[in-house]
Amino acid sequence: MTIKPKISILYLDDELHNLESFKAAYRKDYTIFTTDDPEEAEEILKREEIQIVIADQRMPQITGVEFFEKIRSHHSEPVRILITGYTDIKAAIDSINRGEVFRFIDKPWDHDYVKTAIENAYDIYRTRKELRERNLQLEKAYNELDKFIYSASHDLRAPLMSILGIAQLAKLDTPFTRENIDNYLNLIEQSVKKLDTFILNIIDYYKNSRSGTEINSVDFKQLVEDIKDSFHFIPGNAEVRYDIKIEQEGEFYSDPVKLRIILNNLLGNALKYQKKDVSEKFIKIDIKSTPRKCFILVEDNGIGIGENDLENIFKMFFRGTSQNSGSGIGLYVVNEAVHKLNGNIKVSSTQNNGTTFSIEIPSTPKND
Ligand code: ADP
Numbered sequence: 316m317t318i319k320p321k322i323s324i325l326y327l328d329d330e331l332h333n334l335e336s337f338k339a340a341y342r343k344d345y346t347i348f349t350t351d352d353p354e355e356a357e358e359i360l361k362r363e364e365i366q367i368v369i370a371d372q373r374m375p376q377i378t379g380v381e382f383f384e385k386i387r388s389h390h391s392e393p394v395r396i397l398i399t400g401y402t403d404i405k406a407a408i409d410s411i412n413r414g415e416v417f418r419f420i421d422k423p424w425d426h427d428y429v430k431t432a433i434e435n436a437y438d439i440y441r442t443r444k445e446l447r448e449r450n451l452q453l454e455k456a457y458n459e460l461d462k463f464i465y466s467a468s469h470d471l472r473a474p475l476m477s478i479l480g481i482a483q484l485a486k487l488d489t490p491f492t493r494e495n496i497d498n499y500l501n502l503i504e505q506s507v508k509k510l511d512t513f514i515l516n517i518i519d520y521y522k523n524s525r526s527g528t529e530i531n532s533v534d535f536k537q538l539v540e541d542i543k544d545s546f547h548f549i550p551g552n553a554e555v556r557y558d559i560k561i562e563q564e565g566e567f568y569s570d571p572v573k574l575r576i577i578l579n580n581l582l583g584n585a586l587k588y589q590k591k592d593v594s595e596k597f598i599k600i601d602i603k604s605t606p607r608k609c610f611i612l613v614e615d616n617g618i619g620i621g622e623n624d625l626e627n628i629f630k631m632f633f634r635g636t637s638q639n640s641g642s643g644i645g646l647y648v649v650n651e652a653v654h655k656l657n658g659n660i661k662v663s664s665t666q667n668n669g670t671t672f673s674i675e676i677p678s679t680p681k682n683d
Contacts, residue, residue: 322345323363324345324367324368325359325363326370327350327352327356327368327382328371329375331351333371334351337369340429341429348365365390366392366394366436367393367396367437368393368395368396369395369396369397369398370382370383371398372398378406380407380409380416387415392440394417394436397416397419399421404421417439459631466642470513473509474513477502477506478507481499481502516642516644517642519644520647523573523651528570529570529571529572530570530679532568533568538571538574538578539561539600543582552586555586556595556597556598558599562604565605566606568678568679568680569656569679573655576648577652577653580649584670585613585670587641588617589618595616598615605678607677608677609674609675609678610675611676612672613672614671615669615671619668620670622666625662628662630647633647657676657677658677659675
């Protein structure tokens with residue numbers, strides 16, 4: 316069963332008994348704010364999330380239509396209903412035609428009519444809100460697609476072009492020695508790995524953004540072990556000391572696929588962005604989980620992130636360094652996944668000293 320949110324209504328009228336009887340009639344069904352002061356009405360609009368504004372047309376300081384015109388630029392979202400007497404009909408029709416007012420209610424009001432007007436106004440409010448949200452999503456998807464096409468044309472093509480170049484070079488290279496062959500094969504291998512990283516990141520992006528959320532019990536120890544094992548053959552992994560502390564108290568429910576994507580990217584980066592020629596390389600993983608929340612900390616003593624780059628690292632296709640063969644998608648996907656799990660992520664870093672990511676994610680109730 317879906318619980319209907321309580322509609323919040325602001326009612327402005329100079330006649331106090333109207334305000335009182337409105338409140339008495341609808342208090343149970345709606346959250347009602349009333350005032351006879353137009354300035355206070357504006358204050359309420361600033362302070363509260365109002366969905367419907369009702370105003371009387373005839374008031375001493377300002378007419379209802381003038382009030383709507385005044386609030387329109389700053390509070391365009393609430394749907395407006397005008398209360399009029401018979402003599403104000405023309406003003407009411409004008410304002411409806413100009414789009415200022417959704418509907419008018421004539422005095423004395425009929426209880427059922429007012430209720431229907433409020434319910435209809437709320438439908439309009441909700442539909443507009445959904446439309447705005449869909450538009451934002453669409454805009455985001457469009458921007459992502461734009462960036463994707465731009466980046467894919469470069470990132471997919473660049474390694475292919477270098478393989479082609481290596482093949483052409485190899486053809487010209489005679490005599491063909493064992494050493495030459497090894498050199499060419501190593502170069503080809505590097506290009507193929509670059510291409511593979513890009514494709515794997517795109518798969519993660521797709522898994523995170525298109526698939527829904529599947530909630531299951533999470534075993535953090537197993538998750539970290541699996542990811543660490545998958546790094547076994549990555550060059551440089553053997554030189555890094557892993558300092559792992561996992562305290563899991565009771566069951567934690569979340570989407571294990573998204574958590575794997577998050578940890579895989581953070582640990583992968585912690586390994587990838589280690590300083591060269593340093594003897595004490597470490598990656599610290601600290602996870603505390605309770606049945607309500609989990610805290611994840613991933614720290615490294617690698618190359619760190621410059622202050623100017625720090626605000627950009629979660630943007631799609633942003634790369635702070637050309638030192639490595641990254642795609643610039645990893646942290647974008649991490650950030651999206653953390654937010655889909657209703658969590659938050661913070662980063663602190665000092666260039667040449669290391670980086671720490673800290674994440675907090677609430678447990679999601681399992682819906683079987
Ligand atoms: P990439 O594929 O380039 O690694 P990410 O989205 O994962 O893309 O990261 C974006 C940028 O953030 C990287 O290019 C890098 O400059 C920086 N970065 C991310 N993690 C770290 C880290 N642990 N240490 C240093 N720099 C990092």
